[in-house]
Amino acid sequence: MATVSRVVNGNTNVKPSTRKKVLKAIEDLGYRPNAVARGLASKKTTTIGVILPDISSLFFAELARGIEDIATMYNYDIILSSSDQNRDKEIQLLNNLLEKQVDGVLFLGGEVTEEHRQLFESTSVPIVLVSSADPQKKLPSVRIDMEKASYDAIEFLIKKGHRRIAFLTTRLRSHFQQRYNGYVQALKSYDIPFDEDLVAEIQPVYEAAIKKAANLLKLSNAPTAFFTYNDEIAIGAIHAVQDQGLRVPDDVEVVGFNNTRFSQMVRPMLTTVVQPIYDIGAVSMRLLTKLINNEETHTEIVLPHRIEIRQSTR
Amino acid sequence: MATVSRVVNGNTNVKPSTRKKVLKAIEDLGYRPNAVARGLASKKTTTIGVILPDISSLFFAELARGIEDIATMYNYDIILSSSDQNRDKEIQLLNNLLEKQVDGVLFLGGEVTEEHRQLFESTSVPIVLVSSADPQKKLPSVRIDMEKASYDAIEFLIKKGHRRIAFLTTRLRSHFQQRYNGYVQALKSYDIPFDEDLVAEIQPVYEAAIKKAANLLKLSNAPTAFFTYNDEIAIGAIHAVQDQGLRVPDDVEVVGFNNTRFSQMVRPMLTTVVQPIYDIGAVSMRLLTKLINNEETHTEIVLPHRIEIRQSTR
DNA sequence: CTGAAAGCGCTAACAA
């Protein structure tokens, strides 16, 4: 029995001829190792948990793919669960994952409150924050510099002469505030007055975006440019402009965020801030494997962003 | 110990006062049940496996959400794995899931070969085919009637007077052939000659679509309508038409497939065949729970489809 | 290099 365990796990202390015999028996009997029993005995499940807001969102789906590919590479399975950004659900999901004895957890895109921190630190299971950072900077995380990304986008527009730049975002008073900070900072750097009417908090979907953008365009001193929380909102903005009989980018310029597939499927094609979504997932998973194996590693990884210039800006 | 097990599992044969004591001890000690041990003892893991082509595709991501919501409702966790439609990988993933002792498996969107069938039937773990059917009709499945859906779309276009209808699809000689059959049948029903030049097999992505559609439009007897494998391809077709200086729907009409978010984010908005994606996922998962509990049930479920008429058709 | 034995943390009879 122990010998079978050895050959199944690739232990070298087995005489080649015995190994062959065991392998044959496994084949003949159609034996399939029971990973649950193995997990109980070894205290490793080779399964990690992923908590994300919504798998049906293009952004998180792409991130999940990055996670999955690396997980597969290191032989981990993934238990996926959507939290809808609901704190109670997040906590409940985490507890559930811990009961299942996952070897590690990837926590995506939620706000990290003090309650989260405590829970995260109360367990010895490694947890990495993906695309969201611990305000206290103590928990491992992988992300881009959101504030800088936002700053860069606004600066890009300012340098084109814009002074009335609308910012269409979501859940302003959460961890997304960093984007807002970048927006405000950029205006300040260039001595452009801040106008709160130009900042709108909406649901991050097309329908809400087109409506809100249309409203803003009707202002007497309407914005001449839009910067948005994601590409879907940006497309809404583009269409709102076009519905108004105006042209993008000639009359109004638009900059999106994320560089999802959407951004190339609209006319004019969208200029957008590139977040390396797949890579964020992949790097997070890689970091988690290191944490699981107690390897030495940086625990706060900031990936680069850039602006992909397409046709929605001049 | 047994009593603790009883209260944790909600067994009623426990004196209320004892229950209270146990609960308090659990609280005080921060006890967290070990689901792996439970799984080994009870032979149930409350985990199901999902094999799908690619989680980063909007279609499957939405389907996954449907699955997940119902899974959560019935207290199951989901192990997700992407197969890239690669048969070897599918089989390997399935074996892996079976090792992990999942209580059931959802198999999405792949072709079901004889090899699959054998593997599926060699295990007692229930498996349901989602959005793809067993040619032999023996395995449980949830899907729409693809052939009829395709037929309906083509008939819809024929009735508008089209006789040259291009069909932009993918992996023609696979289970997607049903759509092709529907296309051919509809033409036949209305005595319209079949022209193989109008059927194109492409990668199901925007870039490939726009290129292929542009080519077709340059034919001397170019198509006057496009029917596509999915919405992304349809958007490519729309843009190809517009690039040619033609108008949708005035000069060329376009019908997509799936009714993903994409379809409302393009101008003109896309007329498309509605596949109830989320519901397919949800119903599949519900069916799986019934199978797991040996409940009486239909095992071949065909969900309704319809055509959502928007602006890309007259 | 191989086998024997203990034990991972539960559930499920069964007895009390």
Add this chain to the structure above:
DNA sequence: TTGTTAGCGCTTTCAG
């Protein structure tokens, strides 16, 4: 209503 006991199918010492 509660406690005792025997596994579930592995891994991991430890002897040999």
